[in-house]
Amino acid sequence: MLNNSNLKVFLANLPSLPGIYKYIDSFGNIIYVGKAKDLKKRISSYFINSSNAPRVSVMVSKISNIEFTVTNSEVDALILENNLIKSIHPRYNILFRDDKSYPYLKISSQEWPRLIFCRVYKEKIDGQYFGPFPDSGAVRETIKILQKIFRLRICDDAMFANRSRPCLLGQISRCSAPCVGLINKNDYLQDVSDAILFLNGKSNHVIKEIKEKMNKASQELNFELASVFRDQVAALSKILNKQTMESSCIEDTDIISVVSEGNKYCVNIAMVRYGRHLGDRSFFSENEYLANAESVLDAFSSQFYLKNQLPDVLVCSHNFTDRNTINSIKKSYGEAKKIKVFVSPVRGIRYSWLKQATYNAKLALQKKFDNINLYINRINKLTDILKIKLKNLSSFRVECFDISHFKGEATRASCVVFENCGMSPSLYRHFIIDKIIPGDDCAAIEQVLYKRFSQKNIKMPHIVLIDGGRGQIEVSKKVFENLNLDVRLLIGISKGDNRKAGLETLVFADDRNDLILGIESEALMLLAHIRDEAHRFAISSMRNVIHKSRFYSKIIDIKGIGEKRCAALLKYFGSMSGISSATMEEISSVEGIPNHLAKAIYESLH
The missing domain is CATH 1.10.150.20 (5' to 3' exonuclease, C-terminal subdomain)
Structure with a gap:
């Protein structure tokens, strides 16, 4: 820790300006990154406040040095803090797993607008975006609703411009077929306008307008058109009535519930759009050293809403520790609208939403614990068989390597990490493999191991798992001997007869004999699970490279x-x-x- 005399001088000279600060331990590792509206007040609070939580006290005791960066505003500090946490992964920061981007529904700004499923929200005006949605299923279900009621097109422009007769969707009344002139532009644009009103939660207004058009068509004896409007009203009413968690509220709402058990925290976020509850997603903090429900809510909101649009209303299970959290995020978007925040206890439909979100968070956390217990059992079985001694189970670490290529092209190596009784996607890495004979997996393994383990001050795993047999292990052994590393860490997992799961053979780099654990072995189940994840990650990386190179060449x-x-x-x-x-x-x-x-x-x- 910093000595008292140096600390007093340092704190006295801190600027009262916005910025970020980094706490560094005696080994030079960044252990915490934070943001502050006033750096002097914020950093001083860690050392002056004697009522710090035990976890905070532990962190403070490890601080050997402090660095800070002044920013133009608190908003800039928020964004910089988020970027540093994502790139550095400090030990004492709360991180949330969010590998997938949230989907959006877009209505394009073309002459004949169309519905588009997308995952990239672009600030530049090229259409109207609705979302984010909790998952792709919610978007596709919404698109089906809009097709059924408003019959908007989803086809691309090339198909739209070259049709001579309605497509299948036009024939089954899921599209009004503007491509072949079955609807005029004014009527189609009115349908688009009604769809936008519906997505903005103004369903009752839409129904009222459609009923008026239906009555007008009936008075003009245009019964065929009146029946179309009648069907639209019926479909809208049916959809609204079957939604058990519907609301007459037209405001987009996010419901955030934080639950904990021991040192584990789960955040469940549910989304209500155009008055309909669309579903939820759960997130888990990867590190719980500084966690309490309020600080977890702060950390989650800061990370989540830097990538996703803020709704009109937030319903939360807890208060924010920093009242400026949402305002800071809002400023980063340049939004002028005021965000309404409701905190438990709440009433009416918001009570139902929050109760459901809390229940789902508890279920997700319980499932998380069940998975951890499953992994603990399998780790115990594996370490007993391999005679690995552990200080604690959470420290058990496996790094697994696999190679993937497409007919020798775009060779990529993957490294996945099993740690803290689970897979750790934030630690996954892929490596470019070059200057080898196409298809030479042994040369690829040799190259990736040199790239990974020739680095300085790396954290060595208990097992280096290689997806391969004797050939790959012999090459791996030479690499480890050249780098003066323990070859006992190396284990190959070779596929059995007909590549049947459960018949794999473990191959060792030392004098141990090959080992077949058997199809019922829980130790093998753990290794096979890690191997399969490495295989998936390697293939996804290779396919992404192939797709990009071919796509890029088309344009270039x-x-x-x-x-x-x-x-x-x-x-x-x-x-x-x-x-x-x-x-x-x-x-x-x-x-x-x-x-x-x-x-x-x-x-x-x-």
Whole structure:
């Protein structure tokens, strides 16, 4: 810890400005990153306040040095803090697993707007976005509703422009078939407007308008059109009535519940959009040293809403420790609207929503504990068999390596980590493998092990698991001997006859004989689970490279498109899939992309 004399001088000279601070231990490791509106007040509070929680006291006792960075505003500090936590993974920060981006529903701004499923929210106006949704199923269900009621198109522009008769959706009355002129533009745009009202929660207003149109059509003896409006009203009413957690409230609402058991915390966030409860998702803190329910809520909200839109209303199980948390996030979006925050106890429909979110959080946490207990049992079985002595089970660490390529092309190695009684996706890594004979897995394993274990001050696992047999293990042994590492850590897992699960053989780099544990072995189940995760991660990395290279070549081969324009497209749309799903008009709106190039790009991708 800092000595008292140096600490007093340091604290006295701190600026009363916004910024971030980093606590560093005696080994030079960053153990905590925080943000502050006033650096002097915030950092001093850790050392002056004698009523710190035990976990905070433990952290403070390990501080050897403090670094800080002044920022222009508290908003900038919030964003910088989030980026540092995600990249450094300090021991005492609370991190939440969120590997998947949240999906959105978009209504494009074209002449004939269409429904689009997307995962990238673009601030530039190229349509209206609705979301985020808890999962892709909620988006697709909403699209089905909009197709059934308002019959909006989902086809891309190429299909729309080249049809001579209605597609299947048009034939089954899930699309009004504007492509072949079965509906005029004004009527179609009115349907789009009604759909937007519906998504904004104004269902009653939409029903009232449709009923008026139905009555008007009846008075004009246009009974066929009146029946269409009648069916729309019936479908809308049915959808609204079957939603047991519906609300007349038109405001988008997120319900956040934090529950704990021991030192584990689970955050469940449920989403209500256009008056309908769309489902929820649970998150777990990866580190609980500083956790209490209020600080977990602060940390989660700061991370979650930097990537996702703020709703109109927040219903929370606990208060925020920092009242400025939401305001800071709101400022980062440049939003002027006021966010309403309701904290338990609440009444009415909000009580039902929060009660359900809390129940789901408890179930998710219990499932988490069940999985941990399962892993603990399997770790005990494996360490007994391999005679590995552990100080504690949570310290048990396995790193598994696998190789994947496509006919020798785009060779990638994966490294996945099992730690703290579970897989740790934030520690996964993939490695580029080059300058080898295509398809040479042994050479690929040799290269990735050198890349991984020749680094300084790395944390060595208890087991280095190699997906492969004797050939891969012999190569791995040479690498470890050259790096003066313990070859006893190396274990190969070789597939059995006909690659049947449960018949794998364990191959060792020392003098131990090959070992077949058997199909019922819980120790083998653990190793096979880690091996399968490494295989999945390696394949996903390789496929992503293949997709990007082929996709990139399609664009780069177009005359007039170079690396700068490709980079501009990627920056604007966020990903290759974003470019692929973009319309010609959206592509042409990118700076530096004229209309003729936008057309060429669109045609090459469709």
